[in-house]
Amino acid sequence: MAQTHRSVAPLLDIELIELDRAACCGAGVIAEHNSVLDAILKVKADTDGSIGVRCSCQQGICGSCGVRMNGKPGLACNTHLDEAARRGAGTGWNPPDEGQQQETVVTVEPMGNMPVIRDLIVDMDAVHWRKIHRVTPWLINKEPIPEREYIVPHDNMVDVTQTMACIQCGACVSDCLSMEVDPEFIGPAALSKAYRFVGDPRDAEHHERLKDLSEDEHGIYDCTHCFNCIDACPKGVDPMSQIMRLRRVAGSDFDIEDRNNGHRHERAFVKNIRKNGLLHEADLLPDSYGGKLDPHALPELLGSLPTIATALARRKITPKTALLHTHKAPKEVKALFDEVDGRETRNELNLYVTGYEDDPVHPPHTDEPTPLEPPGPTEAKDDRSEQTVGAADREPPAETSAPTVGAEDVPRAGAEDQEPPTSEEQE
Amino acid sequence: MKVAYWPGCVSRGFTPELHGSMSKVAPLLDIELIELDRAACCGAGVIAEHNQELADTLNARTFALAQRTDGELMMNICSTCQGAQSECQERLDANSDYREQINTNLGNEGLRYEKGITNKNFLWLLVEEIGLDALRERVTRPLTDLRVGPFYGCYIVRPVDRLGIDEQHPRDRYLHMLIEALGGTVVDYAGVYKCCGFPIITMNKEASLAQAGRHIGDALDAEADCLVVPCPLCHLNLDLQQPAAASVVGHELGLPVLHLPQLVGLALGLSPKELGMGKHIVRPTSVIDWSTSVVASAA
Ligand code: SF4
Ligand code: SF4
Numbered sequence: 178m179a180q181t182h183r184s185v186a187p188l189l190d191i192e193l194i195e196l197d198r199a200a201c202c203g204a205g206v207i208a209e210h211n212s213v214l215d216a217i218l219k220v221k222a223d224t225d226g227s228i229g230v231r232c233s234c235q236q237g238i239c240g241s242c243g244v245r246m247n248g249k250p251g252l253a254c255n256t257h258l259d260e261a262a263r264r265g266a267g268t269g270w271n272p273p274d275e276g277q278q279q280e281t282v283v284t285v286e287p288m289g290n291m292p293v294i295r296d297l298i299v300d301m302d303a304v305h306w307r308k309i310h311r312v313t314p315w316l317i318n319k320e321p322i323p324e325r326e327y328i329v330p331h332d333n334m335v336d337v338t339q340t341m342a343c344i345q346c347g348a349c350v351s352d353c354l355s356m357e358v359d360p361e362f363i364g365p366a367a368l369s370k371a372y373r374f375v376g377d378p379r380d381a382e383h384h385e386r387l388k389d390l391s392e393d394e395h396g397i398y399d400c401t402h403c404f405n406c407i408d409a410c411p412k413g414v415d416p417m418s419q420i421m422r423l424r425r426v427a428g429s430d431f432d433i434e435d436r437n438n439g440h441r442h443e444r445a446f447v448k449n450i451r452k453n454g455l456l457h458e459a460d461l462l463p464d465s466y467g468g469k470l471d472p473h474a475l476p477e478l479l480g481s482l483p484t485i486a487t488a489l490a491r492r493k494i495t496p497k498t499a500l501l502h503t504h505k506a507p508k509e510v511k512a513l514f515d516e517v518d519g520r521e522t523r524n525e526l527n528l529y530v531t532g533y534e535d536d537p538v539h540p541p542h543t544d545e546p547t548p549l550e551p552p553g554p555t556e557a558k559d560d561r562s563e564q565t566v567g568a569a570d571r572e573p574p575a576e577t578s579a580p581t582v583g584a585e586d587v588p589r590a591g592a593e594d595q596e597p598p599t600s601e602e603q604e
Numbered sequence: 605m606k607v608a609y610w611p612g613c614v615s616r617g618f619t620p621e622l623h624g625s626m627s628k629v630a631p632l633l634d635i636e637l638i639e640l641d642r643a644a645c646c647g648a649g650v651i652a653e654h655n656q657e658l659a660d661t662l663n664a665r666t667f668a669l670a671q672r673t674d675g676e677l678m679m680n681i682c683s684t685c686q687g688a689q690s691e692c693q694e695r696l697d698a699n700s701d702y703r704e705q706i707n708t709n710l711g712n713e714g715l716r717y718e719k720g721i722t723n724k725n726f727l728w729l730l731v732e733e734i735g736l737d738a739l740r741e742r743v744t745r746p747l748t749d750l751r752v753g754p755f756y757g758c759y760i761v762r763p764v765d766r767l768g769i770d771e772q773h774p775r776d777r778y779l780h781m782l783i784e785a786l787g788g789t790v791v792d793y794a795g796v797y798k799c800c801g802f803p804i805i806t807m808n809k810e811a812s813l814a815q816a817g818r819h820i821g822d823a824l825d826a827e828a829d830c831l832v833v834p835c836p837l838c839h840l841n842l843d844l845q846q847p848a849a850a851s852v853v854g855h856e857l858g859l860p861v862l863h864l865p866q867l868v869g870l871a872l873g874l875s876p877k878e879l880g881m882g883k884h885i886v887r888p889t890s891v892i893d894w895s896t897s898v899v900a901s902a903a
């Protein structure tokens with residue numbers, strides 16, 4: 178993407194803002210607490226009306242104003258200028274450009290990983306929306322459809338609310354590091370959307386969805402766990418955590434074997450630590466490909482031979498470290514594996530659902546849903562003392578979400594599956 | 605200072621020079637390492653991906669073992685351990701019922717984790733506990749004219765909230781600050797904060813090595829003499845796999861990659877050989893040449 182720093186001029190409080198295209202703005206009403214979008218629109222109004230930028234709500238709702246500010250993706254309308262300026266100065270993951278002064282300059286660029294249509298406008302259809310469509314982004318009802326609402330355990334619903342908070346801005350897609358090298362990777366936004374249905378007990382096709390996303394070489398096992406999408410997302414969706422949930426459900430609940438060795442690698446790793454306490458790399462590699470004797474493993478292992486030969490020659494590894502298990506797990510570690518991993522249901526703490534004790538910013542989630550009518554006496558109420566989220570509710574054969582008359586646990590229809598935002602494209 | 609020391613797995617497995625160089629460097633900085641040799645792997649995110657409670661239990665066990673020592677805090681030498689353990693600690697510290705449950709798991713062994721352990725990567729400890737000024741005073745062989753590219757590794761820079769990165773603790777600038785304090789020249793290049801690709805090496809080798817290859821190439825273009833990494837898993841992809849990465853990206857590479865304690869050790873006067881650099885796949889020729897020329901000019 179073009180990144181030219183051309184004519185700039187001081188604004189009122191913040192000194193200057195650089196845009197991708199020429200931008201020169203006299204003293205105006207722009208102050209540091211204004212948003213980056215305010216500044217862009219001001220420059221557009223005063224200086225260069227041709228600047229292309231997409232925006233609509235200006236309130237962090239529609240998701241149309243995603244841009245990179247000092248190298249970090251986000252919404253231009255809900256990022257203050259002073260915050261954007263600081264981002265590049267060491268408290269973000271991108272350093273300031275050479276010669277760029279800290280805290281006074283905000284460089285605005287179009288988002289990455291998507292073709293630029295013009296200036297700050299990227300082609301969301303070509304990448305983001307295509308990927309969203311890839312994951313069957315709608316609920317496939319379990320049959321029979323109840324006469325009235327489905328009832329869903331409260332914690333399950335709160336859990337998927339996190340992914341429903343997505344406003345489809347593309348900020349996570351912009352800076353996804355796997356997508357940077359593999360443009361076909363389904364990516365953070367679309368995989369979060371997939372979890373929205375895999376985590377929903379009303380959906381009938383959990384297994385099919387997971388099988389599909391595990392088998393795809395650009396699916397859930399193509400995420401490199403880089404955390405970029407977590408920091409990018411303005412809505413706290415935590416896309417990477419949703420991808421890890423998809424992997425956990427696919428591997429541990431459904432035991433789905435995939436051609437990418439995703440589940441095999443996870444199993445091999447766990448087995449390896451149970452046995453050795455510490456990772457024994459020499460076993461992990463063949464086991465991740467299915468074991469030393471597996472036909473899949475052979476080509477991979479042969480391919481690694483030159484590397485291993487050099488490592489041996491440099492005494493990085495010795496035949497002893499490569500072949501023998503010099504470290505054995507203490508029996509207490511084995512016992513923990515057997516006890517915790519042997520439980521009927523996995524026990525998970527979802528901080529999005531439970532909140533943080535002693536933290537006023539993220540207090541525990543307490544707002545009880547208000548039932549429209551009091552639930553019938555025979556109805557099982559979801560057990561709130563239990564922190565397990567979902568595992569039991571989406572176990573393949575288990576059917577815990579009996580359709581029944583309604584509590585308001587069911588979210589407002591349509592809140593999540595919005596159409597592409599209708600946005601003003603100001604050109 | 606005394607620290608409960610968690611070396612991790614890979615530093616004693618496929619990158620033995622990391623643990624080796626750390627134990628050489630520690631006494632030069634008056635750090636006493638109490639090794640947690642009964643602790644188990646942090647899970648590297650993979651165990652959590654399999655079973656979160658299991659990962660949390662294993663790390664709570666490591667924390668509990670550390671809390672039993674008389675170390676001032678716990679120290680690790682692996683970005684991945686830092687990230688995986690911070691994630692578990694966030695859950696353990698956020699919810700007392702959950703913590704109790706995990707402590708029940710540890711009960712058989714008579715262990716118990718108390719909320720709020722301080723667990724710092726060697727990098728954080730250098731800047732925040734020892735201090736760069738104190739470090740500067742101990743430098744006997746400044747890294748003058750050595751052009752070093754920092755490579756942080758994802759787990760130690762993201763997510764910023766969980767890792768406590770803010771203006772008071774610009775932990776995502778510490779490698780930059782450290783290289784300068786040791787007298788070296790920081791080389792900024794596109795890959796500083798990117799991913800080495802290691803986590804998907806068995807799942808999508810091509811995409812994994814394309815990442816490693818690209819960052820090494822960018823650092824070479826920026827004329828770095830070497831990279832420095834605080835993470836042995838990054839080292840595996842950037843050094844051990846560098847020849848394979850070169851064939852994926854289709855051009856020659858050949859950039860030495862140093863572990864963090866090796867870089868510090870060089871400035872404290874240890875030789876490349878003592879620091880185990882002979883074990884690297886990419887021969888750190890540029891670094892060895894640099895150190896010989898420094899020694900020669902001093903003579
Ligand atoms: S964590 Fe995974 S999905 Fe998120 S940005 Fe990194 S590679 Fe992409
Ligand atoms: S997950 Fe977050 S960053 Fe990604 S598209 Fe949705 S709101 Fe934007």
Ligand code: FES
Pocket residue numbers: 231232233234235236237238239240241242243252253254255
């Ligand atoms: S204009 Fe920024 S989200 Fe709508």
